[in-house]
Amino acid sequence: MSPVLHIAANExxxxxxxxxxxxxxxxxxxxxxxxxLTAISQGxxxxxxxxxxxxxxxxxxxxxxxxxxxxxxxxGHFVFRPLPALAGFDPGVDAFTGSTLFLEGHRQNSAxxxxxxxxxxxxxxxxxxPAFVIQALGPLVLIFLGFGAIARERDSGLLRLHFxxxxxxxxxxxxxxxxLSVVAGLIxxxxxxxxxxxxxxxxxxxxxxxxxxxxxxxxxxxWVLATTSISALAPSSRTALASLVAAWALxxxxxxxxxxxxxxxxxxQPTRLETDIAIQRDLKKIGDSHNPDDPHxxxxxxxxxxxxGVARVEDLPVNYRGLIAMEGERLTSSLFERYAERQxxxxxxxxxxxxxxxxxxxxxxxxxxxxxASGTDLEGHRRFLRQAEAYRYAIVQRLNRxxxxxxxxxxxxxxxxxxxxxxxxxxxxxxxxxxxxxxxxPASTSEALGAATPGLLxxxxxxxxxxxxxxxxxxxxxxxxx
Amino acid sequence: MSHLGQELQLFLRQxxxxxTLALLALLSVVSVVAGMTEIRRQxxxxxxxxxxxAAEEAVVAAWVSRDGDAGNxxxxxxxxxxxxPSALAFAALGQRDxxxxxxxxxxxxxxxxxxxxxxxxxxxxxPGRFDWAFVLTFLAPLILIVLLHDLISxxxxxxxxxxxxxxxxRTGLWTHRAGLRAGLVFVAVAAPFIAGAAMSxxxxxxxxxxxAVAGLYLAFWTLVxxxxxxxxxSSVANGAVLAATxxxxxxxxxxxxxxxINSANPVRQGVELTLAQREAVHAGWDKPKDATLAAFFRxxxxxxxxxxxxxxxxxxxxYAFQHLGDLSVADPVRAYRRGxxxxxAWTARVGLVLPAAGVxxxxxxxxxxxxxxxxxxxxxxxxxHERLRRFxxxxxxNETPFREGDFAKAPRWAExx
Numbered sequence: 019m020s021p022v023l024h025i026a027a028n029e030x031x032x033x034x035x036x037x038x039x040x041x042x043x044x045x046x047x048x049x050x051x052x053x054x055l056t057a058i059s060q061g062x063x064x065x066x067x068x069x070x071x072x073x074x075x076x077x078x079x080x081x082x083x084x085x086x087x088x089x090x091x092x093x094g095h096f097v098f099r100p101l102p103a104l105a106g107f108d109p110g111v112d113a114f115t116g117s118t119l120f121l122e123g124h125r126q127n128s129a130x131x132x133x134x135x136x137x138x139x140x141x142x143x144x145x146x147x148p149a150f151v152i153q154a155l156g157p158l159v160l161i162f163l164g165f166g167a168i169a170r171e172r173d174s175g176l177l178r179l180h181f182x183x184x185x186x187x188x189x190x191x192x193x194x195x196x197x198l199s200v201v202a203g204l205i206x207x208x209x210x211x212x213x214x215x216x217x218x219x220x221x222x223x224x225x226x227x228x229x230x231x232x233x234x235x236x237x238x239x240x241w242v243l244a245t246t247s248i249s250a251l252a253p254s255s256r257t258a259l260a261s262l263v264a265a266w267a268l269x270x271x272x273x274x275x276x277x278x279x280x281x282x283x284x285x286x287q288p289t290r291l292e293t294d295i296a297i298q299r300d301l302k303k304i305g306d307s308h309n310p311d312d313p314h315x316x317x318x319x320x321x322x323x324x325x326x327g328v329a330r331v332e333d334l335p336v337n338y339r340g341l342i343a344m345e346g347e348r349l350t351s352s353l354f355e356r357y358a359e360r361q362x363x364x365x366x367x368x369x370x371x372x373x374x375x376x377x378x379x380x381x382x383x384x385x386x387x388x389x390x391a392s393g394t395d396l397e398g399h400r401r402f403l404r405q406a407e408a409y410r411y412a413i414v415q416r417l418n419r420x421x422x423x424x425x426x427x428x429x430x431x432x433x434x435x436x437x438x439x440x441x442x443x444x445x446x447x448x449x450x451x452x453x454x455x456x457x458x459x460p461a462s463t464s465e466a467l468g469a470a471t472p473g474l475l476x477x478x479x480x481x482x483x484x485x486x487x488x489x490x491x492x493x494x495x496x497x498x499x500x
Numbered sequence: 501m502s503h504l505g506q507e508l509q510l511f512l513r514q515x516x517x518x519x520t521l522a523l524l525a526l527l528s529v530v531s532v533v534a535g536m537t538e539i540r541r542q543x544x545x546x547x548x549x550x551x552x553x554a555a556e557e558a559v560v561a562a563w564v565s566r567d568g569d570a571g572n573x574x575x576x577x578x579x580x581x582x583x584x585p586s587a588l589a590f591a592a593l594g595q596r597d598x599x600x601x602x603x604x605x606x607x608x609x610x611x612x613x614x615x616x617x618x619x620x621x622x623x624x625x626x627p628g629r630f631d632w633a634f635v636l637t638f639l640a641p642l643i644l645i646v647l648l649h650d651l652i653s654x655x656x657x658x659x660x661x662x663x664x665x666x667x668x669x670r671t672g673l674w675t676h677r678a679g680l681r682a683g684l685v686f687v688a689v690a691a692p693f694i695a696g697a698a699m700s701x702x703x704x705x706x707x708x709x710x711x712a713v714a715g716l717y718l719a720f721w722t723l724v725x726x727x728x729x730x731x732x733x734s735s736v737a738n739g740a741v742l743a744a745t746x747x748x749x750x751x752x753x754x755x756x757x758x759x760x761i762n763s764a765n766p767v768r769q770g771v772e773l774t775l776a777q778r779e780a781v782h783a784g785w786d787k788p789k790d791a792t793l794a795a796f797f798r799x800x801x802x803x804x805x806x807x808x809x810x811x812x813x814x815x816x817x818x819y820a821f822q823h824l825g826d827l828s829v830a831d832p833v834r835a836y837r838r839g840x841x842x843x844x845a846w847t848a849r850v851g852l853v854l855p856a857a858g859v860x861x862x863x864x865x866x867x868x869x870x871x872x873x874x875x876x877x878x879x880x881x882x883x884x885h886e887r888l889r890r891f892x893x894x895x896x897x898n899e900t901p902f903r904e905g906d907f908a909k910a911p912r913w914a915e916x917x
Contacts, residue, residue, distance in 0.1 A: 111622035128617040138847035142628040146755035274627035434812035
């Protein structure tokens, strides 16, 4: 047996006999399994609830009675953000964003009923998911089982004995790291099982699942190498433990929160209320449909009259009120889009800044990769918001067009004074049924992988750094041992 | 006292002592500064929206008062509400980063307005904020572990234990030493908080309350450290056991409790009630006006004798079915709220067993930044909305013209609301 394998086998035998090691591994494996089971079942449950609500909303829309189309514009529609399959592995920001959006004419509502506002402060302790267990607890188990791997043997003089038998320091470091990697594999196993399940049964994209598996394996390998190296470099096992736990606390506990505060401080965002007011102001500047002498709407009327070659709106072959509604919607919608894109850009800048702290924290790097590959990052929510806005615009304009084409101007103008006209402006509910339902298009695999790339690169950097550290530790040990 | 001074000198000469305490003090200062910056930003936002809102209102007033239609005034005028942070909010930001602290409402049906959210970066909200409550709950115990895990075992490993125990036979030696270290940790974490609280204008009672909670929490961890240390294992083993205890008590068990509480108290009513309320409000357009108004007059008898609606559209009827829409979901609204309160109550119960959850519950309650505070803000909005409705009703039901001067008479959100 090669010395490396021999050392690894010995270390594993030692761990298998130690009560603490057994307990730690059992605990984290059980936790990981519990997390995987609850995350998968919760994910499935909330997906079921959402599709049930979506079906209910679609049914209710289709079932509305004969109405004036503008009533339907305000009746609006509810859409629900479907949960991606891999949310059972890493729900990401799902609980922190609303999952339902009310769409109506000339208003943009917020996505509501996110779990974070419906939960007690316990939600801020972190959610027990397979992702959380590996990100936060996995490294700690590796540290506890590995901090003494080399330091202990040096303290007891065993290391010197190895060296006199002709074992190289590099082989010791490699062997210990190999043993610890087996532990990492055990920690990872339930999560890999969950990924396999989600791929085979849940229909998740295999490439995304593989990316997750590779990312987490790399992440744990960083900690395996760091733990082994620090164990070799530290003057005593106590110092090794202290510095490793400190590094863990910095990476997994401190950095994520610091990153949040730094990013928010550097790039604050306006509140919703201020944005609403800003949009209203801009709208007034372009055209005010309440103002009978508004230049924009006067010009609009003139151009409509010219197009149809008539002198008065009453003579148009279409209902002018419907045309006004379409023009108004076009204006508000373009402003919504401009402000939303600005907000998305602000948020991307914030998130980028937070990810930059991944330079000091591999946990931030793996978190970003994990959410991106699972499709539960903020980009996924933005995609939902964007598609929902496009859908909102499409159905509202469709209803406005019905108002323009199926109603006469004269009926529409006296619908409140003449009961007969009031009856005629209610159009056949078949039109509601013909309105297409909202279909969410999730991120394609290549989009998800693209979003995961920064995190993947950062992790690659960390892996190289940890490898370098292990190499340096071997050199140091070699010189000290000789 | 001179004995304690001697112990202090001894302790501060240790290699890890000063850097560790300095680190904790620094983190505590950073958290207080970060919290105060955030709260200042929120206060500034609240101040900034007032003139914005006034200008908005002036624009609406200018065109509405042309024909004096009160229905338009009520429909187009938004009224700002806000939730001013308490003096202690900087120390425990809680839900203030995900729940709106400024919200505009109109005299229309409330249930489609009150659940509106705020725009925030969910990726940043996910890990939570770096506030003082976080430093106290998560980091201070780690520092205590660093300073206390080798209190006895360190002396034994240095070969001084027997001598120490023989010298004078003072039983209080370990109590003194542990008390000294815990006291220094307390000062390092609490001093920046006291400074921040003083600058934020917190009362002495509030500060003492927070300090008492912090003191109890640190005392708990000190006892845990001493308990583990008393078992007579090596410093390394103590460190490992204590760190594992910390992980289980502050990360694992609260996360498990969260899962258990949320699945035991589902709150699906939120979505259900908004779907149901929309149906009720919009069905109002298709129901006979007389029936709608009759139902409304059963609640608001005072308008029963106003002139009947004969035209195709009248604001009376419109605002009547808006309000009836809210009333139709009163039951699910109550159920939704009960579900949320039940989650909060269970968390408080968990806090009795889990110190980390307990200290967070207590701090956020005192700071007024928890779920209960969010619900209290919603209650104030409900009361304000009621005043708004009652302000507009006389104009609408008596068909009184709404003039420019009437805008100033509308109810204003007051801090005491």
